[in-house]
Amino acid sequence: MRKSILRRSGQTPDIPTASTADVAFLLILFFMVTTVFRATALNLSIRLPEAKSTQRILIRHLTAYIWADATGRIYIDDNLVPIEMVNPKISQKIWGKPDLLTILNIDQNLSYGTIDRLLDQLKQARAYRITFATRFKGER
Amino acid sequence: MLWKGQEKTKPNIPTASMGDIAFLIIIFFMTSTVFTRDKGIKMLLPEKTDLEAIVKVVPENIVMITINPSGEINVKSSNLDRYLTSQQYDLVREIIEAKLRERDTLLVVSVRTSPDAPYRCMIGILDQIKLARVRVADGREVEANKISLIPIQEQP
Numbered sequence: 001m002r003k004s005i006l007r008r009s010g011q012t013p014d015i016p017t018a019s020t021a022d023v024a025f026l027l028i029l030f031f032m033v034t035t036v037f038r039a040t041a042l043n044l045s046i047r048l049p050e051a052k053s054t055q056r057i058l059i060r061h062l063t064a065y066i067w068a069d070a071t072g073r074i075y076i077d078d079n080l081v082p083i084e085m086v087n088p089k090i091s092q093k094i095w096g097k098p099d100l101l102t103i104l105n106i107d108q109n110l111s112y113g114t115i116d117r118l119l120d121q122l123k124q125a126r127a128y129r130i131t132f133a134t135r136f137k138g139e140r
Numbered sequence: 141m142l143w144k145g146q147e148k149t150k151p152n153i154p155t156a157s158m159g160d161i162a163f164l165i166i167i168f169f170m171t172s173t174v175f176t177r178d179k180g181i182k183m184l185l186p187e188k189t190d191l192e193a194i195v196k197v198v199p200e201n202i203v204m205i206t207i208n209p210s211g212e213i214n215v216k217s218s219n220l221d222r223y224l225t226s227q228q229y230d231l232v233r234e235i236i237e238a239k240l241r242e243r244d245t246l247l248v249v250s251v252r253t254s255p256d257a258p259y260r261c262m263i264g265i266l267d268q269i270k271l272a273r274v275r276v277a278d279g280r281e282v283e284a285n286k287i288s289l290i291p292i293q294e295q296p
Contacts, residue, residue, distance in 0.1 A: 108260035
């Protein structure tokens, strides 16, 4: 039956590929918009603490990152920063952006004394919105 | 200008490889994409205030949790004084929930951490406080929103 229809119409079946490029460019646009090139200090070995109440941070823009390893070294934008320089550095970032969220990636073994000094610097910089970066309990 | 007998041809750009190029770019973006997955515990730091602006809280509304350098804690409130080891942090949630039922949104939880205590202990306690939530008589869900992080001042 099918054969006879094809023979009758005299056409060869083909898949339309005209919109392939459109589909592909749509996918490119998606990936271009969602891509975030890794901009973190990769050579740091930081083990984040575990917490059951860990929440996902949905805000991507308006965030500043502070990294602190177990020895108390603090990094902002891949640069080693003395703790007393956190205030001027964050003040620069928060200028004109009062809703800036500061994400603190701190090693779980760092002593609280250093963290308290860090929080004091953030208060001086008026960066009141902070997030203690944690892992979900049981996550590697 | 056309020569005599020359055929007029339309100029065209070949688009056959357009899809190939596009898919090549897709592969590049797919392999280089890192979906950021920031996650953690949100906090709002208090503003730096003058001494006159400090608000006095009724002692009955305060739960004070003190963390020592080895991670052991002391939970103290008007009618409670309990010592817990670092393996018993789960009990903090129960204590806070009981206090929430009693004090509702007036409850203030003060976490006092020793400067020598590891950060994970403070986060462990903060985690328990954040997990605590109760449904009160009128159907509202209440959680401990007023949390203060205070370091223990070292003795001179």
